[in-house]
Amino acid sequence: MRLLVVEDNVDLVAMLDRLLQAAGFSIDHAGIVDDALLMLGGREYAAVVLDLGLPDGSGLSVVREMRKRGKTTPVIALTARGAVADRVSGLAAGADDYLVKPFAPEELLARLQALLRRTGTTVDRVIECGNVRFDPSTREVEINGFPTVLTARELELLDVLIRRSGRVVPKPTVEAQLFGLDDDLGSNAVEVYVHRLRRRLANAAASAEIVTVRGVGYMLCARDG
Incomplete structure (x- = not known):
């Protein structure tokens, strides 16, 4: 099952790669909004782990464009801002879950697996x-x-x-x-x-x-x- 990680922090990307690959996922990576949208246009992903603070714009623009294109791919938004208004903005834009940095890697993995089960994205059937x-x-x-x-x-x-x-x-x-x-x-x-x-x-x-x-x-x- 392939995930797209959209994050510009090299150290965090390395940690996410190790965590998610150990859990059996295949990982693609984008560091900016434009690359994320390009990759989402050319391939289907089981889920997207999306930083909201990217060098060329807000990750919210990625979520909005995905939903505009009719993509229902689950999205977990990552952000350093944990105010209620920020969380509401992320969910209103189309994110399915919201995780505030710093976070425990185990919590991200648990939330991701729960989200995949809830949305029926996991494909257990042959x-x-x-x-x-x-x-x-x-x-x-x-x-x-x-x-x-x-x-x-x-x-x-x-x-x-x-x-x-x-x-x-x-x-x-x-x-x-x-x-x-x-x-x-x-x-x-x-x-x-x-x-x-x-x-x-x-x-x-x-x-x-x-x-x-x-x-x-x-x-x-x-x-x-």
């Missing part, structure tokens, strides 16, 4: 498309009833496609899922991993296939019969 089964909590894959080992990026590609099976996933969304914002991509990088996952599916007798919608993106769908 996702299926044809005879392909993917467990988001363990990252385990079964194809045609047999466990299948995929590389990290093949898993990321399957994750983004199977969650939206039957729908076209735009190529920029796939790129963001596979590579983030910092990789120097070749012109056919996405196509390489699509080809590799297609081959894995075919070799394992999968009844699901990746369809390329030219000029738009990719779709995972179950074959008839």
Whole structure:
């Protein structure tokens, strides 16, 4: 399960990375408002841990823009200001929870886990498309009833496609899922991993296939019969 941490304090980011990764989360990081919005536009996150005091503006603008775009991703707001009016402003802007700095790491983790349970963001059930089964909590894959080992990026590609099976996933969304914002991509990088996952599916007798919608993106769908 992937989280976005929006925080400009390097030491706090390092602590959050250690805490959340130890709890089984994958972490992306943004240090400013513009980067946070760019990353939120290219990828789906289970939750956002958001500092409200960022170098290029208020974190509240990130929450407002998320809600304006129709994103219901849970947000925990972090701030050094603990006045009631500040907490009310954060919640009114669309944050789901509010934590005042300094805070105990254990409290943040407990609040995050409670928020995910409350909003139903945790996905404990196995996702299926044809005879392909993917467990988001363990990252385990079964194809045609047999466990299948995929590389990290093949898993990321399957994750983004199977969650939206039957729908076209735009190529920029796939790129963001596979590579983030910092990789120097070749012109056919996405196509390489699509080809590799297609081959894995075919070799394992999968009844699901990746369809390329030219000029738009990719779709995972179950074959008839």
